[in-house]
Amino acid sequence: MTRIDQLAVGVPAIIVSIDRAACGDLVWRRLHEMGFDEGVDIEVLHKAPLGDPIALRVGNTTIALRRAQAALIEADISAVAVREAAE
Amino acid sequence: MTSAVAALVGNPNAGKTSLFNALTGARQKVGNYPGVTVERKVGPLKLPDGRSIEVIDLPGTYSLDPRSPDEAVTRDVVLGRQAGERVPDAIIAVIDATNLRNHLRFVLELKRLGRPMVVALNMIDLAERDGLTIDVDMLSERLGMPVVPTVAVRRRGLDALAAELAPLLDGAAAGEALPPGEIVGLQREARQLAAAVTLGQGVARRATQNIDRVVLHPVAGPVILAAILFMMFQAVFAWAEAPMTWIEDGIAAIQGWTAARLPDGLLLSLVNDGLLAGVGAVVVFLPQILILFAFIIALEQSGYMVRAAFLMDRLMARVGLNGRAFIPLLSSFACAIPGIMAARTIDEPRDRLTTMLIAPLMTCSARLPVYAVIIAAFIPDRPVGGAFNLQGLVLFGLYAFGVLGALAAAFVLRRTVTKGANQTFLMEMPKYQAPALRDFAIGLWQRAGAFLKRAGTLIMAITVILWVLVAFPQAPEGADGATQIEQSFAGRIGHAIEPIFRPIGFNDEIAIALIPGLAAREVAVAALGTVYAIQGDEAEVEQSLVERLRGAWPLPTALAFLAWYVFAPQCLATLAVAKRETNSWRWPIFMFVYLFAMAYVAAGLTFWVSSALL
Numbered sequence A: 001m002t003r004i005d006q007l008a009v010g011v012p013a014i015i016v017s018i019d020r021a022a023c024g025d026l027v028w029r030r031l032h033e034m035g036f037d038e039g040v041d042i043e044v045l046h047k048a049p050l051g052d053p054i055a056l057r058v059g060n061t062t063i064a065l066r067r068a069q070a071a072l073i074e075a076d077i078s079a080v081a082v083r084e085a086a087e
Numbered sequence B: 001m002t003s004a005v006a007a008l009v010g011n012p013n014a015g016k017t018s019l020f021n022a023l024t025g026a027r028q029k030v031g032n033y034p035g036v037t038v039e040r041k042v043g044p045l046k047l048p049d050g051r052s053i054e055v056i057d058l059p060g061t062y063s064l065d066p067r068s069p070d071e072a073v074t075r076d077v078v079l080g081r082q083a084g085e086r087v088p089d090a091i092i093a094v095i096d097a098t099n100l101r102n103h104l105r106f107v108l109e110l111k112r113l114g115r116p117m118v119v120a121l122n123m124i125d126l127a128e129r130d131g132l133t134i135d136v137d138m139l140s141e142r143l144g145m146p147v148v149p150t151v152a153v154r155r156r157g158l159d160a161l162a163a164e165l166a167p168l169l170d171g172a173a174a175g176e177a178l179p180p181g182e183i184v185g186l187q188r189e190a191r192q193l194a195a196a197v198t199l200g201q202g203v204a205r206r207a208t209q210n211i212d213r214v215v216l217h218p219v220a221g222p223v224i225l226a227a228i229l230f231m232m233f234q235a236v237f238a239w240a241e242a243p244m245t246w247i248e249d250g251i252a253a254i255q256g257w258t259a260a261r262l263p264d265g266l267l268l269s270l271v272n273d274g275l276l277a278g279v280g281a282v283v284v285f286l287p288q289i290l291i292l293f294a295f296i297i298a299l300e301q302s303g304y305m306v307r308a309a310f311l312m313d314r315l316m317a318r319v320g321l322n323g324r325a326f327i328p329l330l331s332s333f334a335c336a337i338p339g340i341m342a343a344r345t346i347d348e349p350r351d352r353l354t355t356m357l358i359a360p361l362m363t364c365s366a367r368l369p370v371y372a373v374i375i376a377a378f379i380p381d382r383p384v385g386g387a388f389n390l391q392g393l394v395l396f397g398l399y400a401f402g403v404l405g406a407l408a409a410a411f412v413l414r415r416t417v418t419k420g421a422n423q424t425f426l427m428e429m430p431k432y433q434a435p436a437l438r439d440f441a442i443g444l445w446q447r448a449g450a451f452l453k454r455a456g457t458l459i460m461a462i463t464v465i466l467w468v469l470v471a472f473p474q475a476p477e478g479a480d481g482a483t484q485i486e487q488s489f490a491g492r493i494g495h496a497i498e499p500i501f502r503p504i505g506f507n508d509e510i511a512i513a514l515i516p517g518l519a520a521r522e523v524a525v526a527a528l529g530t531v532y533a534i535q536g537d538e539a540e541v542e543q544s545l546v547e548r549l550r551g552a553w554p555l556p557t558a559l560a561f562l563a564w565y566v567f568a569p570q571c572l573a574t575l576a577v578a579k580r581e582t583n584s585w586r587w588p589i590f591m592f593v594y595l596f597a598m599a600y601v602a603a604g605l606t607f608w609v610s611s612a613l614l
């Protein structure tokens, strides 16, 4: 399990959890509206100068968000291999 | 009977406005970033069966549960909560074919309203380019509503869309209204649906990712951003030179023509010193303003704007702002009014207010004439370090000065009057697009039109009034121009307020020009044009304003005047928009006072320091 602010650039992963209590309902909902959800494939594409914010591929879209929010989302790197094997 | 109404609803940047323009022939602003449209707009559409209906373009939103004021507009219209308006008869859900998952989620949410609906599967060209194949029939069947592939920018699929719309308006097709769905459930349903209808899985966004690898590079990215902005301001000076000379020569030729035809007297003075000198002084800047707008429109349409916001977020967070604020602030370089309105897309109210309060510090195009005249008069036109030009550098410095002032103001405001919790930055990055030629041309054309219209109406009217104030009461026969100004109405007013401005190095003429300059910034140039035209004797009339200023002002005064203009709240329209957007006079008054104070201090410091040094 890795917090996605810790993910290296270019490593695909699958979202495992989004900490609703820590996000607050507003941000939690906004994240979901932009495509974040458990089971969605993501990948860090870019980090801004000084490492914040970061740009993520979320499914087919690219979303920019700050590390503070990224830290509330956990993802699994090994799950990608599992999923690919299943397909 | 009132005509039927169809509303365009969808996620930001799906192409709603492009579709609206294509359907109704409107010319609303299109741009490649989320949050271009912030107001509802209505236009007519003729259906194939001959009926005329109304189409409403709405701000993009991710759901009917709005976060920001622009999204609230959409919810209110869709749910019929807008005062004096009924529920739209049909919804046209516009979705981006390359991002079905997220966009279908909103379609599923809208479907639960039970209203007649049709889906415009837009940007199908981009899906095809990415190698995505979408089973349109299956999508339509699974959604239970017609789905029409469209390419809004190429006018593809418009007739089919209109044809599907017609039967919906007869009221029969409405489904069952369900309570709003739970978002996670809708997301999963949308993901399944997207997977089911997507046949060919292509490689998405390869070009975009390649460009981003360069422009979002942690080191190269900021350098490229700075270079783009710097080039923009260099170009404004360098490329506009020739066309500006043509316009100047043209106006001088007209002045010569009237001088030869009209008898020497009041009428000639009104035409030459008032109208032509005043309005001409402003119109000369059309080429520069067009170049500036060309850059801004190209940035907006390419998709780079969100990247810039991304790169700037960290810096803006330092002063308590959101990277998202970069977009309204950059468009404030064109004009603070759309900038202040674009702040609607910022959800946190304190963030939004701060952004609106500092927007006037971004150097708008109306300040350009003022800067340009003073720079041309006082800053030597010589190359610096090979590639650059001193005048361009000073102009860039003034823009930078405004930006730094804005950041400083935001820093203070966020710790005092707009204190509040820190914000999130969450933004979708669009695919890069080559600017659509038509939208680009329309954007420029509208700008040029608005600028010339302002010159021909507001600025012309103020110039004439000013001419009257300067030309009357008339000095006795034989008195020179300077005496005339001194004892005219304007001269007396200028003299009365001059004590306020004397400490910061301003003379009577500047004081006279500042008053009409309050209505609109560029009028100050027109006013100086008029004042100095009347003051000048015959020989001097041939000289341009630049040459006359050079003789009349000491350098510290000129620099103080520039510093004043970086900050001064000289635009009634901006204050009026601030009033409208905040629903009270409190904030515009606050804005005026704090900007005035900043302008006074900046001009004063500039004057004292440069007087001591030079």
Ligand SMILES: Nc1nc2c(ncn2[C@@H]2O[C@H](COP(=O)(O)OP(=O)(O)OP(=O)(O)O)[C@@H](O)[C@H]2O)c(=O)[nH]1
Residues within 6 Å of the ligand: B011, B012, B013, B014, B015, B016, B017, B018, B019, B029, B030, B031, B032, B033, B034, B035, B036, B037, B038, B058, B059, B060, B061, B122, B123, B124, B125, B126, B150, B151, B152, B153, B154, B301, B433, B436
């Ligand atoms: N290739 C392609 N580009 C499109 C199409 N439709 C719109 N665009 C582009 O997509 C971008 C967004 O278009 P807009 O019409 O401003 O989108 P919108 O939905 O009104 O956006 P908001 O007002 O921000 O919600 C612009 O750069 C358009 O040129 C299309 O069918 N194909």
Ligand SMILES: [Mg+2]
Residues within 6 Å of the ligand: B016, B017, B018, B029, B030, B036, B037, B058, B059, B060
């Ligand atoms: Mg729009």
